[in-house]
């Protein structure tokens with residue numbers, strides 16, 4: 071498969087990049103079960119805790135899942151307690167948010183962390199743009215992600231994007247494709263977590279006629295379908311271990327072997343995403359290290375929305391203006407303040423859903439938009455939905471079939487929004503909760519303009 075292009079081409083892009091000067095630091099565990107562990111804080115957001123997604127993962131049982139977050143800033147390191155159970159101490163002070171401008175010691179649970187700030191400044195590369203394809207962001211953290219991806223886009227290098235569900239991994243992957251020389255070629259997506267293990271090999275590589283019971287005709291896999299374009303392997307962390315060597319071989323040789331057939335070459339750029347930390351899966355022996363390195367020529371971690379609060383209101387405004395088709399739509403200041411202070415467990419997807427609800431139903435009390443049980447969403451599917459008071463007068467003035475269709479779409483959108491909000495935006499959980507098949511959910515989301523496209527329909 072083709073490799074990275076020359077530096078000359080990537081340099082051409084660098085004029086679109088700026089940099090912010092920040093102070094990076096070293097962390098060292100100086101007491102507690104993980105004594106001796108060190109980590110470099112040189113990315114925009116760095117999380118310490120015992121959860122799987124943490125940048126410094128501690129084994130101390132008294133530490134919370136995401137105990138504290140460190141953010142780079144020009145004057146020092148901004149330390150924020152992540153709402154931990156037993157708090158974070160800096161000296162004799164219990165802190166919620168402070169900026170360290172000199173070396174300090176932090177105590178979390180039974181662990182003591184020494185923070186040693188660099189004496190000089192580090193340059194954090196950020197994009198000069200606030201938009202990369204369909205992804206929008208004003209925070210240095212997001213503009214750093216844009217800068218990395220803008221640099222990688224013109225090459226054929228594989229990129230691995232990690233981040234929680236709903237942070238925008240797919241939007242970013244599509245942007246990489248549309249800014250690459252393959253933009254005229256196909257973009258094919260496959261969700262490795264949504265396909266039964268028995269089918270995934272043939273979904274990836276295709277099969278010959280008669281290769282297995284039920285294979286009554288030959289079929290191309292996604293590699294063949296993406297020939298000349300980009301293949302997006304979503305939820306790559308879910309790829310069964312026994313298939314990983316086959317994928318590695320395909321990436322290394324540029325050849326795929328359909329089930330029951332002979333190998334042939336394909337010209338495909340592979341982009342992958344996962345909402346697990348793949349490095350941890352490698353550590354546990356669940357993901358092959360050689361495949362990890364092959365996929366993660368560039369590895370980008372997209373921070374959750376709660377770690378880039380500057381993005382919340384600008385994103386909300388852009389969703390509102392798109393939905394209302396009114397570039398002058400504004401958010402009431404108290405509603406904007408509520409949005410800014412919310413934790414967004416479902417990330418940008420959840421924010422988009424809240425704004426969709428706000429635009430769709432309006433709200434005398436905007437707080438209700440966050441409370442899906444008590445809010446207007448619950449009402450439309452409940453007993454009061456039969457009351458004419460719950461319906462717009464406009465619907466009664468439209469032809470019956472149009473009005474019915476409009477109401478059905480509103481219901482579907484509200485129902486899905488509610489299901490996804492209740493499951494933190496995790497489609498797999500929404501499938502269990504609603505009883506709607508996963509491909510149908512994706513199709514509905516696509517049809518209703520909720521962010522997915524037909525490429526998601528891989529089953």
Ligand SMILES: Nc1ncnc2c1ncn2[C@@H]1O[C@H](COP(=O)(O)OP(=O)(O)OP(=O)(O)O)[C@@H](O)[C@H]1O
Pocket residue numbers: 204205206207233234235236237238239240241242345385418419422495496497520521522
């Ligand atoms: N930075 C952004 N700018 C604009 N829209 C965004 C951004 N990030 C996410 N979105 C929107 O939020 C929704 C979720 O994004 P996306 O599907 O890319 O997330 P994801 O990380 O791939 O989620 P999952 O892991 O659940 O598949 C989509 O509607 C997308 O358009």
